[in-house]
Structures are given as structure tokens and as C-alpha cells.
Amino acid sequence: MDIFIQQIINGLVLGSIYALVALGYTMVYGIMGLINFAHGEVVMIGAMVALTVIKLLANSGLPVFIIILLALAAAAVVCMAVGFSIERIAYRPLRHAPKLAPLITAIGVSIVLQNLSMLIWGRNYHAFPPILPTSAHDVFGATITTLQVAIVLIATLMMAGLIVLIHRTRLGRAMRATSENPSIAQLMGVNINQIISITFIIGSALAAVAGLMVSANYSIAHYYMGFMLGLKAFTAAVLGGIGNIAGAVLGGILLGLIESLGAGYIGDLTGGFLGSHYQDIFAFFVLIGVLIFRPSGLVGEKVSERA
Amino acid sequence: MTSMSSLNALRTDKRMVIAATVIMGIALAVLPFIIGSGLGNSWLRILNFALLYIMLALGLNIVVGFAGLLDLGYIAFYAVGAYLYALLASPHFGLHLPVWVIIPAGAALAGIFGALLGAPTLRLRGDYLAIVTLGFGEIVRIFLNNLNAPVNITNGPQGISGIDPIHLGGFTLAKPISLFGFTLPSLHAYYYLFLALALFIVFVTIRLENSRIGRAWVAIREDEIAAKSCGINTRNIKLLAFTMGASFGGVAGGLFAGFQGFVSPESFNLMESVMVLCMVVLGGMGNIPGVILGGILLTILPEIFRHGSGPVQVAIFGKILLDPEALRMLLFGLALIVVMLYRPAGLWPSTTRRREFRGDSTNDVLKEGE
Amino acid sequence: MSSTLLEARAIDKHFGGVTALRNVSLTIRQGEIYGLIGPNGAGKTSFFNVLTGLYHPDGGELIFAGEKLQASAPHKVAKLGIARTFQNIRLFGNMTAMENVMVGRHVRTHAGVFGAVLHDRRTTREEAAIRRRAEELLNYVNIADRADDLARHLSYGDQRRLEIARALATDPKLLALDEPAAGMNGTETASLRELIEGIRKDGITVLLIEHDVKLVMGLCDRVAVLDYGEKICEDVPSLVQKDPKVIEAYLGGSIA
Numbered sequence: 016m017d018i019f020i021q022q023i024i025n026g027l028v029l030g031s032i033y034a035l036v037a038l039g040y041t042m043v044y045g046i047m048g049l050i051n052f053a054h055g056e057v058v059m060i061g062a063m064v065a066l067t068v069i070k071l072l073a074n075s076g077l078p079v080f081i082i083i084l085l086a087l088a089a090a091a092v093v094c095m096a097v098g099f100s101i102e103r104i105a106y107r108p109l110r111h112a113p114k115l116a117p118l119i120t121a122i123g124v125s126i127v128l129q130n131l132s133m134l135i136w137g138r139n140y141h142a143f144p145p146i147l148p149t150s151a152h153d154v155f156g157a158t159i160t161t162l163q164v165a166i167v168l169i170a171t172l173m174m175a176g177l178i179v180l181i182h183r184t185r186l187g188r189a190m191r192a193t194s195e196n197p198s199i200a201q202l203m204g205v206n207i208n209q210i211i212s213i214t215f216i217i218g219s220a221l222a223a224v225a226g227l228m229v230s231a232n233y234s235i236a237h238y239y240m241g242f243m244l245g246l247k248a249f250t251a252a253v254l255g256g257i258g259n260i261a262g263a264v265l266g267g268i269l270l271g272l273i274e275s276l277g278a279g280y281i282g283d284l285t286g287g288f289l290g291s292h293y294q295d296i297f298a299f300f301v302l303i304g305v306l307i308f309r310p311s312g313l314v315g316e317k318v319s320e321r322a
Numbered sequence: 323m324t325s326m327s328s329l330n331a332l333r334t335d336k337r338m339v340i341a342a343t344v345i346m347g348i349a350l351a352v353l354p355f356i357i358g359s360g361l362g363n364s365w366l367r368i369l370n371f372a373l374l375y376i377m378l379a380l381g382l383n384i385v386v387g388f389a390g391l392l393d394l395g396y397i398a399f400y401a402v403g404a405y406l407y408a409l410l411a412s413p414h415f416g417l418h419l420p421v422w423v424i425i426p427a428g429a430a431l432a433g434i435f436g437a438l439l440g441a442p443t444l445r446l447r448g449d450y451l452a453i454v455t456l457g458f459g460e461i462v463r464i465f466l467n468n469l470n471a472p473v474n475i476t477n478g479p480q481g482i483s484g485i486d487p488i489h490l491g492g493f494t495l496a497k498p499i500s501l502f503g504f505t506l507p508s509l510h511a512y513y514y515l516f517l518a519l520a521l522f523i524v525f526v527t528i529r530l531e532n533s534r535i536g537r538a539w540v541a542i543r544e545d546e547i548a549a550k551s552c553g554i555n556t557r558n559i560k561l562l563a564f565t566m567g568a569s570f571g572g573v574a575g576g577l578f579a580g581f582q583g584f585v586s587p588e589s590f591n592l593m594e595s596v597m598v599l600c601m602v603v604l605g606g607m608g609n610i611p612g613v614i615l616g617g618i619l620l621t622i623l624p625e626i627f628r629h630g631s632g633p634v635q636v637a638i639f640g641k642i643l644l645d646p647e648a649l650r651m652l653l654f655g656l657a658l659i660v661v662m663l664y665r666p667a668g669l670w671p672s673t674t675r676r677r678e679f680r681g682d683s684t685n686d687v688l689k690e691g692e
Numbered sequence: 693m694s695s696t697l698l699e700a701r702a703i704d705k706h707f708g709g710v711t712a713l714r715n716v717s718l719t720i721r722q723g724e725i726y727g728l729i730g731p732n733g734a735g736k737t738s739f740f741n742v743l744t745g746l747y748h749p750d751g752g753e754l755i756f757a758g759e760k761l762q763a764s765a766p767h768k769v770a771k772l773g774i775a776r777t778f779q780n781i782r783l784f785g786n787m788t789a790m791e792n793v794m795v796g797r798h799v800r801t802h803a804g805v806f807g808a809v810l811h812d813r814r815t816t817r818e819e820a821a822i823r824r825r826a827e828e829l830l831n832y833v834n835i836a837d838r839a840d841d842l843a844r845h846l847s848y849g850d851q852r853r854l855e856i857a858r859a860l861a862t863d864p865k866l867l868a869l870d871e872p873a874a875g876m877n878g879t880e881t882a883s884l885r886e887l888i889e890g891i892r893k894d895g896i897t898v899l900l901i902e903h904d905v906k907l908v909m910g911l912c913d914r915v916a917v918l919d920y921g922e923k924i925c926e927d928v929p930s931l932v933q934k935d936p937k938v939i940e941a942y943l944g945g946s947i948a
Contacts (some may be wrong), residue, residue: 052447105659112666113601114448115392118661122596126655133648246456246592253453296464299457303442306454310445347729526809533808533815534801534822537787541795544784551744551778553799553862692745 017156022279023272024154028163028232030271031170036248037224037255037263038177039218045194045258046214047110052121053101054130057094057219061226062236063136065090068141073144082146082228090223096221097128097211098219105206111314125242132238143234166228173221174264180217181260194258199222211245243295247274250298254305273301329424367511368625370429370581374518374574374616379601380527380610381570386599387608388536389563390543392452394595395439395459399568401466401590402435403428403575405476406587411486414477421488425576432572433565435462444557459595466587471613481586488515488580495580512581519577523570527610530566539563540608606668615670627653697722697866697897698743704751705738705921712738714921716752720866725888725898726728727912727929729905731941734918736901737779740870743899745769745775757865770799774863777855779871780899785844789854790906792843793826796861802900829857833887840843849880854925856887860896868899869893873907885911 033111036058054292068086075082105120151158181187192200193210229244230236251270255262277297305313326669358366382396406428410419439458470478477549495511530536540560543551550556579585597620605616627650628664635642635649661669698720705713711734720726728736741747745766754761762768772933775796799821804863807815830836833853838846843854852872859867869888873881885907892898902908908915909929916926919941925932932938 044449050452105663108663109666112609112662115386115607116662116666119600119603120659122600123655123658123662127653128659130648130652130655134644134652138645195566234590242592246460250457251619252350253450257449293464299461302457303454306446306450307442310447312450360823528806529809529811533819534798535805535808537791537795538798540787541784541790544786545782547746547766548744548778548782548784549795550766551770551776551782552796553857554795555766555767562805578737 018279019276020155020157022275024157024163026158026266026272026275027187028166028271029275030268031167031229032225032244032267033248033251033271034264034267035170035221035228036244037252037267038174038260039222040084040249041254041255041257041260041263042190042214042218044252045260046190046211047106048118049106049113050121050249051101051106051218052118053105053124053128053217053249054222054276055241055243056125056132056225057222057241058244058248058256059132059236059238059241060097060128060228061094061219061223062230062240063132063141063226063238064093065223065227066141066230066236067136069144069146070134072139073146074266079146079148087224087227090227094219094223094226095273098215098222102212103216107211129238129241134319136238138238141230143230143236145234147231162231166232169224170228170287173224176218177221178260186210186213201219204253247298250302253312254302256314259314262314264311269313270298270301273297350517354510358507358510363509365625366513368621370509370512370516372618373513373520374578374581375598375601375621376520376614377516377523377574377577377684378598379568379605379617380523381567381574382598383567383602383608383610383613384527384530384539384570385563385567386602387613388531388539388543389560390392390539391560391563392448392455393564394566394592394599395455395462396455396567396571396598397590397592397595398439398462399432399435400578401441401462401574401587402432402568402592403572403577404579404585405466405482405575406431406572407486407576407579408482409475411580412492413480413484414482417522418486421490421576421580425573426577428572429569430572432575434571435652436564436566437561438566439568440561443544456592456595459590459592462585463590463592466590479587481584481588483586485579485583487583488512488577490515496583503507516577516581519573523573524610524614531610533669535559535562541606554608600658604658604668606672609668609670609672612668612670612672616668619669623657624650624654627651695722696720697714698899699755700739700743700752701755702752703739703742703754703922705735705742705747706750711921712917713742713749716918716923718748718916718926720897720899721914723892723895724913725892725900725911727908727915728899728901728918729903729908729915730918734923734941736869736918738921739918740776740868740901743769743868758762760853766801770862770864773863773865774868775857775859775862775866776868777852777870777872778879779874781848781855783843783851783855784860786842788838789830789843789846789850790823790826792854793829793857794822794860796829796858797825799823799862825856826861829860830854832860832890834858834883848875852876852884853887856891860891864896866897866899868901870901871903872900873902873904881907911933 039054039057040051043049043054065086068089069082072082072085084095101124106117107125109117109120146177148161151160152164181190189200189205189210190213192203192205193207197207229240246269247270251266252263253266255264255266274294274297276296283291323391352354354366354369357369378396381399382393385391385393385396398445407424409415410417410424410427411421439455443454446454466476467479469476476482485510487494489495493499496508498508499506499511538549538554541552541554542556542559599681600622601616602613603616605614606612628646631649631653632642635644635646695727696719700716703713704715705711705801710837716735716739738747742749745764746760748763756772759772761772771937780904784795785850787795801818803815803818825840827836829843830839833856835846835850835853838850843851846854856872858870872888873884876884881904888898888900888911900908900912914927915923915929916930917932917935917938924937924941925935927935
């Protein structure tokens with residue numbers, strides 16, 4: 016088995032998931048200039064809801080495809096409702112407040128969601144029922160499962176859809192206008208509140224999909240899973256240049272690859288000094304490195320000297 | 323005429339201040355006895371932790387509240403102070419250095435870490451800085467978690483135990499201290515030590531706030547470009563903020579290790595950084611009394627929920643329906659949201675100046691707009 | 693003829709493909725009031741930003757009081773003796789007027805962390821001197837009664853004055869004012885004019901960007917005109933007003 020190719024494949028799968036979550040961060044940031052600290056928890060809620068539905072239907076005799084679709088629909092609806100409510104309750108009243116106030120409410124929301132989930136689903140890990148096809152394909156000496164192919168394909172489709180939405184539709188134009196200058200957009204007849212709500216809803220839908228993907232990929236879900244995932248995805252968004260859609264995709268994929276390759280090779284690179292449990296460190300080292308040389312991320316606009 | 327009356331007002335003011343100080347002093351001196359006998363030792367421990375958190379919050383306040391630099395990895399400096407104490411005064415390396423060496427060394431080392439974090443991040447704007455500091459905090463924690471191999475430095479996830487309690491001049495604070503026929507229990511002794519250091523840090527912070535350096539910090543927070551044009555070397559002044567803030571964290575960390583007798587990486591996770599940030603913002607960023615209030619409230623509130631969430635459920639439902647731990651954090655999260663919604667500038671913003679964190683408007687001048 | 697204080701040699705500045713300044717050279721003499729005018733977007737503020745170290749010029753150099761100015765080091769520029777105000781007023785909004793001016797003293801004072809904490813004799817003396825000087829300057833610009841108000845609560849005219857006081861606190865040799873009369877009414881402009889003349893009498897050279905042509909022509913000893921990033925004229929006001937290039941730049945004579 017070719018380790019290098021295998022790590023690339025794993026990295027792409029991981030990166031697609033990061034990218035989907037990162038899009039949620041970056042869309043909200045682009046429009047409101049706000050770090051939606053609670054976004055990772057929305058992903059977790061999506062995973063939990065989807066898993067609950069799948070567990071309920073696992074022995075129903077329905078085709079796997081239908082079960083997954085139903086789970087996804089349920090997760091998406093719940094996440095969209097959660098995302099919408101977060102914005103209405105915790106962010107909208109603070110739109111003109113000192114800048115750190117919404118960050119603190121975001122942290123509050125994050126704590127609430129996490130513990131709500133613990134109350135509903137308990138402290139334990141939930142295993143993903145073995146309903147998915149486990150067939151593997153051979154690619155250049157490495158293996159890739161049908162699930163992994165599906166994750167990458169679906170993520171790519173959703174990202175492409177989002178980009179079309181933003182650049183080719185009326186709604187997308189209104190979103191871009193709002194992110195450029197909310198007050199002018201409002202003067203031009205854009206309903207900013209509506210646009211912001213829609214942004215949260217779209218971001219949360221992506222989060223639901225990502226949640227299902229994570230739990231399927233790792234065969235597990237847990238009330239605490241949103242935290243690290245959110246952190247990584249946010250890192251990816253910043254890496255690409257937060258507020259920038261293409262940047263989030265690039266940052267996500269890149270982070271996935273870096274982590275996966277890093278975990279595979281760190282032992283060799285450091286002569287065995289650092290083991291693969293340093294995997295989580297990579298994300299941050301790369302981030303710090305990139306930001307030192309490009310303070311606004313890889314694709315971010317250059318702000319230091321704006322004409 | 324006016325000068326006479328204002329002079330009188332000043333005298334009355336001064337008398338008021340002295341009276342208030344004396345009353346506060348007595349209150350703080352008897353507080354551990356009241357709490358110890360009224361609520362028991364567990365609350366006395368919580369009181370001691372509140373003092374540690376006040377030190378942390380005041381340190382972070384220098385960075386976030388004064389200089390306006392959003393730091394989400396502040397707890398790393400607490401970790402540095404704590405681990406330095408643990409390594410220099412425990413059976414782990416067989417070293418047992420005295421506390422008056424370790425605590426200043428912890429402050430210095432944390433200060434160096436502060437500068438190390440500050441130096442590469444000076445060019446970053448608000449939210450980018452936030453994520454980099456967050457990453458820094460995580461890096462420190464992950465290293466603490468893993469530096470047990472190939473050479474065992476931190477003892478990994480198990481942490482370091484058997485740390486020497488704090489000794490002061492032949493007395494160990496771990497046991498009751500008998501002086502002139504009067505016995506001071508251990509928790510009380512720690513309380514007075516922590517109180518003394520917290521007051522010292524309050525004093526230092528107040529002095530800094532009303533100084534050339536303090537004004538430069540606030541000027542940078544308010545408008546970095548204008549601050550530069552006034553001749554402030556923003557790079558050095560920001561580094562100084564990181565260093566000073568970090569050194570307070572280092573002191574608190576050392577005290578924590580001595581008090582607790584045990585350190586492990588889990589005590590220094592991101593949630594702790596977030597907690598200290600919440601103390602600063604929720605209390606009233608940049609306003610010292612507000613920050614102290616934030617530190618006290620956010621230490622005590624989760625404990626009240628912890629002690630309350632079980633019994634109250636039993637009282638209402640006759641049994642425990644909901645996981646008390648989850649319920650306690652749930653209530654805590656809700657409290658954060660509610661407070662911020664109703665007091666966006668914090669619970670106790672300064673009355674003369676409601677200071678705000680003004681975000682990233684610093685690049686406006688660079689837009690050509692004649 | 694007095695000596696040269698500032699010499700700009702062939703300054704260039706581009707933003708992407710847009711040229712903000714092209715080959716701009718000018719000389720400001722000790723003790724004069726020098727006006728910099730031009731239509732919107734002519735590059736006046738860009739020149740200010742290059743001069744005060746906020747922009748890195750793409751070409752040319754600046755010699756101030758015999759020393760070459762280092763690009764991208766605004767605090768060093770301030771230390772050498774150039775102070776500025778901003779077109780869209782940049783005060784420390786949540787600090788009092790007094791504190792704003794005290795920040796201006798930063799560059800001429802020395803107290804560090806230890807001084808601040810220990811309150812040694814030198815520091816307390818320095819702090820008292822800072823306060824005294826700030827009071828003087830607030831008096832000088834006539835807003836002493838607002839000393840304890842937050843800067844953002846001051847009226848527009850008072851904010852302009854406060855910004856000048858803060859700039860003066862750095863003990864500048866050259867005071868660069870970016871449209872100080874913008875948004876002022878006739879009375880305010882007249883008293884601003886008095887203030888600027890007083891500043892010059894105190895021996896400080898003044899560089900003035902201004903839209904109010906009457907003010908510039910009445911106040912300045914010499915005037916340079918920028919158009920599309922190039923200097924098209926530099927002379928005494930009476931001659932600048934008659935320059936055909938200048939008249940053309942201003943679309944046919946609104947200048948007179």
C-alpha cells in the first residue's frame with residue numbers, strides 16, 4: 016500500500032469536510048465581520064440528529080440511500096432552525112454593540128448547545144450503525160472507500176453550488192452587496208436582516224451535511240465533537256483568508272492535506288522525536304506561519320495598504 | 323472661592339476613601355472566617371480560586387482591555403507558571419527550590435513567552451490575532467500533553483503530582499500555622515497570600531493604567547495609526563502589553579501549582595482561556611473594578627450552579643432528572659448570553675468613560691479620500 | 693531667505709496601476725506656512741501619508757532637517773519633529789481631551805514600566821510636567837474647559853482643535869495639517885486661521901492641505917498645486933492664482 020497516496024486521499028476527505036464547515040464561518044464573517052464561535056456546535060447537532068434518525072431507521076428495511084437522505088433532511092432542518100435562532104437571539108441585538116460582546120454571546124451559545132446535546136444524547140460516544148457499503152477501491156496502490164468518494168463528491172458539488180449561488184443569482188448579489196457595505200446595500204433596497212438570516216441558514220445546512228459526513232467517516236458522534244472540528248475549520252477559513260469563499264475551500268483542503276501528511280510523516284521528519292499525536296499542532300503551526308507572511312490569509316485581500 | 327470648596331470636597335473625598343479602604347480591609351481580612359464557618363472549606367477553596375482568576379483577568383485585561391489585542395490563548399501563560407513551579411518544586415526532577423525563586427522566575431518565563439507570542443503577531447489585525455493566539459495556547463497545551471517522550475519533561479497527560487506546597491519563611495501553608503497561640507488553617511493562609519498578591523497586581527495595574535505606558539496602550543486600542551503618528555512605537559508598546567499580561571498569568575500559575583499540588587494539561591485548555599476572556603469582557607473591559615467583579619462572578623457562578631443544580635431538581639421533581647454537570651454549564655452559557663444582551667459594555671464599565679473595543683477601523687486613513 | 697526644513701525629492705507612489713504621486717519634489721523652508729492644494733484625488737493626502745511614514749514611497753526620498761526620513765516608521769518621523777492631523781479626525785475617542793494631548797507627549801518622555809509602578813521622583817516629576825504641558829496646550833487651542841470630556845463627545849470644531857493640540861504636544865518642527873477647516877463655518881475658520889498664524893509665530897513651520905482656497909491664499913507664504921499626482925505649480929499665492937495650468941486644473945478659475 017502506498018502510504019503517500021493513502022495520506023493524500025485521507026487528506027482530501029478530511030479537507031472536504033473542513034472546507035464545508037469553514038464555508039459557514041467565512042460566510043458569516045464576510046457578511047457581519049463576526050466569528051460565529053458556535054458554528055462547530057451546529058455541526059455537532061447535525062451529526063447527532065442525523066445519527067439518531069439513522070439509528071431509528073437502521074432496521075426499518077428502507078433502502079440505505081433513503082435512510083441517509085431522511086437523516087440528512089432532518090439534520091438540515093434542525094441545523095437551519097438552530098442557526099437561524101442563534102443569529103436572532105444572540106447576534107442581532109448586538110449588531111452595534113462593542114465588538115467583543117457578540118463574541119461572548121457566541122461562546123455562551125456554544126456552551127449551551129454543547130450541554131444541551133449532553134442532556135439529550137448523554138455523555139457517551141454514539142456509534143454509526145454499519146449500514147453503509149464498505150467496498151473499497153484500489154487507486155495507485157492505496158485504498159479509497161465508496162464513502163470517501165461520496166464525501167468528496169458531495170462536498171465538491173455543494174461548494175460549487177454555493178459559488179454559483181453567490182456569483183450567479185440575485186440572492187448572491189444581495190449577499191455580496193451586504194458584505195461589501197451593509198448600509199449602502201440597505202439603501203439599494205436589500206433587506207439586510209433577511210440576507211443575514213439566509214446566510215446563517217445556508218451555513219447551517221452545510222454544517223448539517225458536514226456533521227453527517229464526519230460521523231459517517233469516523234463511525235462515531237459525540238456531544239464534544241463540534242469543538243475541535245469547529246476550531247480546525249475556523250483555522251482553515253483564516254488560513255484561506257476569512258470572508259473569502261474560495262479561500263475557505265482552499266484553506267480547508269490544504270489543512271486536511273497538511274494534517275494527514277503531517278501525521279503520516281512527522282515521525283520521520285523529526286527523527287522520531289515527535290509522534291503522530293502532534294497531529295493537531297500542525298494546523299496551528301501552519302496557520303501561524305502563513306499569517307506571519309500573509310497577514311490576511313492566502314487569498315485574503317491585502318489590507319495593509321489599501322488604495 | 324471655588325478652589326476652597328473643591329479643596330474641602332477633596333478632603334471629604336479623601337476621608338471617604340480612607341474610611342472605605344479601612345472597611346474593605348477589615349471585610350477582606352475576616353472574609354475567609356465567615357465563609358469557612360458559614361459555607362465550609364469547599365467554598366473557601368473557591369474563594370482562593372477566585373483570587374487566582376482575578377489575577378489572570380487583570381493580566382488579560384492589559385492585553386485585551388487596555389491595548390485592545392484580542393488574545394484567546396492567555397491560559398498558556400498560566401500553564402507556563404504552573405509547570406515551572408511543578409518542575410522546580412516536586413519529586414518529578416527531585417528539585418525543591420523555594421517559592422521566592424520560582425514565582426518571580428515563573429513571571430519572567432511567562433513574560434518571555436508573551437513576547438514570543440507577541441513578536442510574530444504584531445502585524446495581525448483583530449480576528450487574525452485571535453485565532454493565532456488561540457493556536458498558540460493549543461500548541462503549548464499539546465506540548466505539555468506530549469513532552470513525556472522521548473525525554474520525560476512534563477509527564478504527559480498524567481500531569482505532575484506531589485508538588486511542594488508553598489513555603490514561606492519556614493512555614494508551610496499546607497498545614498495549619500500556629501502563631502502566638504492562634505492557629506491559622508491552611509486554606510486561610512493561602513487566602514491571605516493570594517489576596518496579598520492579587521492586591522499587588524491590582525496596584526501595579528492601576529499604576530500602569532495612569533502612566534505614560536498605560537496611555538500608550540489605550541491610544542493603540544483607540545486608533546493605532548494616530549498612535550503611531552503621535553510617536554508611539556506601537557511594536558514595542560504592544561510587546562510590552564503581551565509581556566506584562568503574560569507575567570501576571572505566570573504568577574497566578576505558580577500559585578495554582580503550589581496550592582493544588584498537582585498540574586496536568588487538562589487545566590489549561592481553550593475553555594479556560596475563554597473563561598478568563600469572559601471575565602474581562604463581562605466584567606467591563608478596561609475597567610479594573612469591573613474586571614475584578616467579572617473574575618469573582620464567573621468563578622462563583624458555575625459553583626453555585628454546580629451546588630444548586632442537583633438539590634434543586636430533587637426539591638422540584640423529587641429526583642435528579644437532568645445531568646447536573648450539563649445543567650450547570652447550560653445555565654452558565656445562558657447567563658453569559660443574557661448578561662451580554664442586557665449589558666453589552668459589561669456589568670461595570672467605567673462611569674466616566676465607557677470604553678469600547680473599537681475593532682478594525684484603523685486602516686481608514688490609508689484609503690485615499692481627498 | 694531662511695533655510696530649508698523639508699525637501700521632497702522625486703516622490704513616486706502607486707496603488708496597483710493607479711499613480712497617486714509622480715515625481716513630486718518640493719521644498720519647505722523653516723518658519724513658513726506652506727500650502728498644498730489641488731482638486732479631489734490629486735494626491736495631497738497621499739503625500740502626507742508618505743511624508744509621515746504611513747506609506748512606503750515607490751521612489752524618491754525625503755530630507756527633513758538634514759536627515760533622511762525612514763519610510764514606514766511613523767513613530768520615528770514624529771520623533772524627528774513632524775506632527776500631523778488627519779483629514780477625517782483621528783482622536784482617541786474614549787480618552788479625555790486631556791489624555792489625548794498627554795499621549796502626544798509620549799515621544800518626548802521616557803517613563804517605563806518600573807517608573808510607572810514605583811512612582812520614583814523622576815517619573816512623578818515627568819508625569820506632572822506632561823500634565824502641565826497638556827493643560828497649556830488645551831489652553832492654547834482654547835478648549836481647556838473640555839479637558840475632562842471624552843474626545844468623541846467634543847464638537848467637530850473642538851475635535852479639530854484637540855487634534856492640533858495633540859500634534860503640538862510632540863514638540864514638532866513641522867506641523868502638517870490635513871484640511872483643518874473642512875466642515876467649519878466662517879467664524880470657526882477665522883479663529884482657526886488665527887491659531888495657525890500663532891503657531892507659526894511660535895517658530896513652528898506649517899504644511900497645510902486645504903480646500904478653502906481663501907484660507908490658503910490668505911495664510912500661506914507659498915503654495916504648491918498637485919494635479920493627478922504631479923506638482924504643476926509652486927509659488928507665492930498671488931502668482932499661483934494666475935497660473936493657467938492651475939486655473940485649468942480647477943476647471944476654469946473657481947480659484948480666483
